[in-house]
Amino acid sequence: MIDQLAPGGIANEAKVGYTTLTKDVQLQILKDTELLKTGAVNSVAWNFYTSPVTGRAGPSGPLVRALNEAGINIIIH
Numbered sequence: 001m002i003d004q005l006a007p008g009g010i011a012n013e014a015k016v017g018y019t020t021l022t023k024d025v026q027l028q029i030l031k032d033t034e035l036l037k038t039g040a041v042n043s044v045a046w047n048f049y050t051s052p053v054t055g056r057a058g059p060s061g062p063l064v065r066a067l068n069e070a071g072i073n074i075i076i077h
Contacts (some may be wrong), residue, residue: 004039009042011035017051021063033070045073 004012011032019025032044053057058076059067067074072074 011041011044013046016049017054018056020060021066029066029070046077047075049077
């Protein structure tokens with residue numbers, strides 16, 4: 001499920017806190033890649049927000065590599 005579909009066919013995924021490349025996250029990447037390949041969306045952006053609890057934000061190194069390989073944009077707020 002897409003968190004937000006913006007004008008221009010941009011699928012936005014929102015993540016709060018430090019995020020690692022878990023099996024669930026890998027599955028999300030595969031689903032987003034499929035959306036790109038089928039033309040269901042024009043681009044995908046994963047947005048990372050600071051956790052109000054931990055004060056941490058952003059993707060782990062392996063997650064950055066996986067997102068880059070999948071053609072998914074990374075935005076850290």
